[in-house]
Every structure is written in C-alpha cells, then in structure tokens.
Amino acid sequence: MKNIQKYEYLLTExxxxxxxxxxxxxxxxxxxxxxxxxxxxxxxxxxxDYNKLIHNKNAQVA
Known part of the structure; x- marks a missing residue:
C-alpha cells in the first residue's frame, strides 16, 4: 500500500x-x-525515484 502511494505521488509530481x-x-x-x-x-x-521503485518491485517478483 505504501508503494502505491509513492507511485501516485511520483506520477502526480x-x-x-x-x-x-x-x-x-x-x-x-x-x-x-x-x-x-x-x-x-x-x-x-x-x-x-520512480524507476528505482519499479526496479525494486520487479526484483522482488523475480
């Protein structure tokens, strides 16, 4: 949930x-x-920052 809020914040900014x-x-x-x-x-x-979040999410899934 925290990551979703961070994604939304970054995309809005x-x-x-x-x-x-x-x-x-x-x-x-x-x-x-x-x-x-x-x-x-x-x-x-x-x-x-957005790319780091995406990379970390993808690394956790793999």
Whole structure:
C-alpha cells in the first residue's frame, strides 16, 4: 500500500512538473534558463525515484 502511494505521488509530481515546463516554454523561457534547468533536474530526480521503485518491485517478483 505504501508503494502505491509513492507511485501516485511520483506520477502526480512528474505530471505537474511537465505541465509547468510547458507553461514556461509558452512564456518563451529558453532551454538553458535557470528556471528550465531546475525543472529538468526535478523531473529527472522524480523519474529516477520512480524507476528505482519499479526496479525494486520487479526484483522482488523475480
């Protein structure tokens, strides 16, 4: 149950960050702007956490 909550949290955060990224792209923020880099790093971190959960789940099943 705890893992399901963690999955949901990570997916929600990833989705929110992606939406925010689209908003700032529409504002004309460049890909090398500090704000864009921070969002990219946050998404990368969230995806890494998500992949770790998936890998651990798959390792437990095997």
């Amino acid at each position: 990833i989705d929110n960050m992606r939406k925010y990224m689209y908003v700032i792209i529409e504002r004309g923020v460049g890909l090398t702007d500090d704000e864009m880099l921070e969002i990219s790093q946050r998404i990368d971190s969230l995806l890494n």
